[in-house]
Every structure is written in structure tokens, then in C-alpha cells.
Amino acid sequence: xIKRILIVVIPFLTCAVxxxxxxxxxxxxxxxxxxxxxxxxxxxTTNIRYSVEIKSILDANCQTCHDENGANTVSGFNLxxxxxxxxxxxxxxxxxxxxxxAVMHQGGAPMMPEDGPMLNDCDINKIAAWVHAGAPNN
Ligand code: HEC
Numbered sequence: 001x002i003k004r005i006l007i008v009v010i011p012f013l014t015c016a017v018x019x020x021x022x023x024x025x026x027x028x029x030x031x032x033x034x035x036x037x038x039x040x041x042x043x044x045t046t047n048i049r050y051s052v053e054i055k056s057i058l059d060a061n062c063q064t065c066h067d068e069n070g071a072n073t074v075s076g077f078n079l080x081x082x083x084x085x086x087x088x089x090x091x092x093x094x095x096x097x098x099x100x101x102a103v104m105h106q107g108g109a110p111m112m113p114e115d116g117p118m119l120n121d122c123d124i125n126k127i128a129a130w131v132h133a134g135a136p137n138n
Contacts, residue, residue, distance in 0.1 A: 043122035045129035089135040
């Protein structure tokens with residue numbers, strides 16, 4: 001009887017542990033939203049849309065090497081192609097997925113933007129929130 005219970009319980013526990021250590025949750029924990037000096041949250045990470053917030057981060061920081069007009073031949077990645085960016089976001093590589101690890105400069109992914117300073121915390125949090133939501137095409 002005990003054996004039969006264990007056969008059911010052990011896989012269940014194993015699954016629970018795996019979901020607990022899901023890398024998107026870790027990204028959220030390690031990258032809390034920045035607070036301003038009064039303690040208010042100055043970064044709105046609710047309802048992050050690929051077509052608006054993520055695209056505007058790309059426009060400002062990544063377009064020169066990752067746009068749809070051929071500059072992506074430098075990098076090999078057109079981040080304006082949804083299938084490409086969502087694939088990089090959810091591939092599970094480099095600790096937080098390639099996209100998030102690249103902008104967080106963590107986990108050994110190529111550090112992005114390649115030629116400039118790191119994105120500000122709010123932009124990184126927005127990307128993290130979008131990845132956490134499953135990188136939707138919204
Ligand atoms: C100055 C050019 C340049 C800019 C700006 C730039 N990148 Fe890149 N990016 C590259 C190059 C070159 C590669 C290929 C590097 C490699 O594979 O080592 C790359 C690769 C990547 C990859 C894939 C890494 C891999 O190995 O799979 C991601 C994700 C990425 N960039 C995200 C971004 C994001 C997000 C931004 C803007 C915040 C950005 N990059 C800005 C040049 C750039």
C-alpha cells in the first residue's frame with residue numbers, strides 16, 4: 001500500500017519542485033521592480049504588449065542591429081519577427097532564457113545591447129514581465 005502511495009506522490013512532488021524552480025519565477029525574484037526614493041513603484045510592468053512596450057524598447061536600443069531591414073544580418077537575429085523573439089524569450093537557455101539573460105547580463109548569454117550600456121531597470125523589468133507572461137503576441 002505504501003509503495004502504491006509513493007508511486008503516485010513522488011512524481012507529483014518532483015513536478016511541484018520543477019514548477020517552483022521555473023526560471024521565469026527566478027527572474028521575477030531577482031529583478032524586483034525599481035522603487036523611487038519615496039518607495040513608490042515608478043515602473044509600470046502591468047499589461048506589457050509586444051506591439052507597444054517591447055517594440056519601443058527595441059526601437060530605442062536594438063534596432064540598429066536587429067531590425068527587419070537587413071541590419072539583423074550583423075547579428076543573425078531579427079527581433080521584430082515575433083517567432084524569433086518569442087523563441088529566444090522562451091528557449092530556457094542561459095538561466096533566464098536567451099533574451100532575458102542577454103539584457104540582464106546574466107547566465108553567459110551575449111550581453112545586449114552589444115555596443116552600449118545596459119538597459120535601464122524599468123526596461124529590463126518590462127521585458128521580464130512580458131517573458132513571464134509567456135511572451136504573448138499582443
Ligand atoms: C551593436 C549591435 C547590437 C545591438 C545594438 C544589439 N545587439 Fe543583440 N546581437 C548583436 C550581435 C552581433 C549578436 C550575435 C552575437 C553572438 O551570437 O555572439 C546579437 C545577438 C543577440 C541575441 C541572441 C543571442 C544568442 O546567442 O542566441 C539576443 C537575444 C539579442 N542580441 C538581443 C538584443 C537586444 C534585446 C538588444 C537591445 C536591447 C540588442 N540585442 C542590441 C548585436 C547587437
